Amino acid sequence: MTMLEVHNFGKTFTNHQLQTTRQAVQNIQFRLEKGQFLGIVGKSGSGKSTILKSIYRTYLPDQGHIYFDSDRFGKVDLTKITERQMIYLRKHEIGYVSQFLNVMPRTTSRELVENAILEMGESESVAQSEAEKALAHFELDKKLWDMYPNTFSGGEKLRLNIAMATVKKPRLLLLDEPTASLDQQSKVKVKEVIEKLKNSGTTLVGIFHDIEFMENLCDQVYDMNKRKLEVS
Amino acid sequence: MMLEEPILSVKNLSKQFGDGCRRCSDPSTRDLIKNYCPSCGMVFACRDISLDLYPGEILGVVGESGSGKSSLMKCLYFDSDVTSGELYLQDEEFYGQNLWTLSAQKKRYIRNHKYGMVYQNPVHGLKMDFTSIGNIAEKLIAAGNRNVDNMKMVGEKLLDTVHIPLFRMKEEPRNFSGGMQQRVQIAKALSNNPPVLFLDEVTTGLDLSVQADVLDLIKRIQREFGISMIVVSHDLAVIRMLADRTIVMLNGEVIENGLTDQILEDPIHPYTQTLVYSLL
Ligand SMILES: Nc1ncnc2c1ncn2[C@@H]1O[C@H](COP(=O)(O)OP(=O)(O)OP(=O)(O)O)[C@@H](O)[C@H]1O
Numbered sequence: 001m002t003m004l005e006v007h008n009f010g011k012t013f014t015n016h017q018l019q020t021t022r023q024a025v026q027n028i029q030f031r032l033e034k035g036q037f038l039g040i041v042g043k044s045g046s047g048k049s050t051i052l053k054s055i056y057r058t059y060l061p062d063q064g065h066i067y068f069d070s071d072r073f074g075k076v077d078l079t080k081i082t083e084r085q086m087i088y089l090r091k092h093e094i095g096y097v098s099q100f101l102n103v104m105p106r107t108t109s110r111e112l113v114e115n116a117i118l119e120m121g122e123s124e125s126v127a128q129s130e131a132e133k134a135l136a137h138f139e140l141d142k143k144l145w146d147m148y149p150n151t152f153s154g155g156e157k158l159r160l161n162i163a164m165a166t167v168k169k170p171r172l173l174l175l176d177e178p179t180a181s182l183d184q185q186s187k188v189k190v191k192e193v194i195e196k197l198k199n200s201g202t203t204l205v206g207i208f209h210d211i212e213f214m215e216n217l218c219d220q221v222y223d224m225n226k227r228k229l230e231v232s
Numbered sequence: 233m234m235l236e237e238p239i240l241s242v243k244n245l246s247k248q249f250g251d252g253c254r255r256c257s258d259p260s261t262r263d264l265i266k267n268y269c270p271s272c273g274m275v276f277a278c279r280d281i282s283l284d285l286y287p288g289e290i291l292g293v294v295g296e297s298g299s300g301k302s303s304l305m306k307c308l309y310f311d312s313d314v315t316s317g318e319l320y321l322q323d324e325e326f327y328g329q330n331l332w333t334l335s336a337q338k339k340r341y342i343r344n345h346k347y348g349m350v351y352q353n354p355v356h357g358l359k360m361d362f363t364s365i366g367n368i369a370e371k372l373i374a375a376g377n378r379n380v381d382n383m384k385m386v387g388e389k390l391l392d393t394v395h396i397p398l399f400r401m402k403e404e405p406r407n408f409s410g411g412m413q414q415r416v417q418i419a420k421a422l423s424n425n426p427p428v429l430f431l432d433e434v435t436t437g438l439d440l441s442v443q444a445d446v447l448d449l450i451k452r453i454q455r456e457f458g459i460s461m462i463v464v465s466h467d468l469a470v471i472r473m474l475a476d477r478t479i480v481m482l483n484g485e486v487i488e489n490g491l492t493d494q495i496l497e498d499p500i501h502p503y504t505q506t507l508v509y510s511l512l
């Protein structure tokens with residue numbers, strides 16, 4: 001079953017102050033089956049993040065189509081659905097993880113993960129137990145559970161980030177260089193985490209600078225320079 | 233597809249101050265400086281604004297000073313009359329009725345039973361010489377409550393929700409800090425259990441740590457009570473923290489609307505770009 005199909009996708013940025021327009025990407029085309037991992041590679045500025053952010057509607061897509069197989073809405077074009085539908089998908093079906101943690105100040109790790117579960121309409125007690133499970137699963141040190149993440153290390157922030165994005169059991173998870181600022185040891189841990197997700201059936205699209213890192217994980221690689229899909 | 237009905241729906245709201253002249257009453261000859269007519273001094277505070285507020289969501293409203301944010305809120309809350317437009321509330325009693333055409337009595341009923349308002353300036357929302365719990369009782373009485381013990385209980389619970397300590401509940405809010413006054417105002421606004429809450433610049437003028445407290449409180453209220461809110465702020469950080477969707481106002485008009493992170497990371501309108509990039 002096809003989970004995600006990007007068809008003839010393009011995105012142009014217009015800056016009215018500088019009076020410039022820049023075609024960030026064009027003619028992007030790929031298809032991803034349920035449970036597969038697609039890696040996107042390409043040099044800096046080639047438009048990798050633009051693709052992920054457009055899938056998530058952080059950027060407004062302007063050319064082409066992005067078809068997604070939604071549990072709630074059926075097959076939808078993510079470039080066309082309403083904002084309210086996109087908000088629903090973000091809460092329930094599509095996760096996004098980058099190296100940055102953008103969260104409410106003075107909210108503990110535990111609360112952040114609980115809130116993600118509560119947003120889906122679960123009860124307090126479910127949220128509590130699921131949050132603890134997730135924090136333990138991604139091996140966040142127990143003493144950090146009731147602390148504010150602003151003082152966490154890069155790896156700790158990232159594992160919290162992944163816990164928040166995955167407690168919803170998203171059908172599709174977007175990873176934008178989550179490991180960019182991590183040391184080797186933390187990267188290995190993240191790799192294990194991603195393997196766990198894959199084994200649980202999550203469909204993933206990921207950008208990693210480190211090709212080696214992706215190698216054994218990806219089912220397919222989309223090369224921005226060659227503009228085509230390779231099966232690995 | 234999801235068929236979801238807005239809890240509050242605004243159609244083509246206009247709010248003008250002044251009578252207008254021949255030049256500005258015709259849109260084709262209108263030559264405004266920002267939002268006002270230089271010939272007669274008429275101010276177009278809100279121009280043809282349409283928006284929907286959905287159940288349980290926080291809608292952000294941003295825009296520079298004078299763009300019409302407070303005017304919009306005052307029209308929604310019936311603090312001021314509109315020049316034209318329609319307002320609908322998803323509610324059995326008022327279904328399909330333009331709220332702006334209702335009698336003053338019915339508007340008061342809606343304010344007392346369906347709405348909560350938190351003003352930028354606590355002086356407008358609180359009686360500074362009543363006790364804190366008295367302020368809440370006032371709103372409960374307006375909403376038809378008569379049982380003193382019950383009002384006391386509700387008041388104490390709400391003040392506790394907003395972290396005003398029990399032993400200060402009989403104090404007058406004029407003795408409180410700005411952040412505490414805002415929290416009393418929020419408790420008061422919540423006391424009639426309103427489905428819709430309006431917040432106008434609630435964190436402006438508070439220092440950062442107090443701001444964080446109030447933001448956290450607002451998020452908690454959204455989660456725990458499922459209240460739909462319109463949050464006005466000129467502070468994009470506040471909007472980023474609270475709102476799922478955001479509208480951008482300029483000179484009385486809505487010039488852009490979208491998911492909040494899209495407005496901030498991929499602003500499309502030239503003015504929104506200036507607003508966002510000037511802060512980076
Ligand atoms: N919000 C934006 N506004 C304007 N231009 C943008 C925006 N985001 C990206 N771009 C431009 O689009 C192009 C692609 O950027 P993008 O971030 O997608 O590249 P990338 O492949 O992810 O690069 P990197 O590997 O460095 O992260 C760049 O030229 C960039 O300047």
Ligand SMILES: Nc1ncnc2c1ncn2[C@@H]1O[C@H](COP(=O)(O)OP(=O)(O)OP(=O)(O)O)[C@@H](O)[C@H]1O
Pocket residue numbers: 249267275276277295296297298299300301302303304466
């Ligand atoms: N009672 C009034 N009489 C005349 N003009 C008014 C009145 N109230 C507001 N205005 C004008 O309407 C316009 C919109 O004002 P409003 O208070 O809605 O702006 P705002 O976006 O809330 O600004 P701020 O961020 O400074 O609070 C302004 O030009 C203002 O001068």
Ligand SMILES: [Mg+2]
Pocket residue numbers: 048049050
């Ligand atoms: Mg990138």
Ligand SMILES: [Mg+2]
Pocket residue numbers: 301302303
């Ligand atoms: Mg104002």
Ligand SMILES: [Zn+2]
Pocket residue numbers: 252253254255256257269270271272273274
């Ligand atoms: Zn005029």
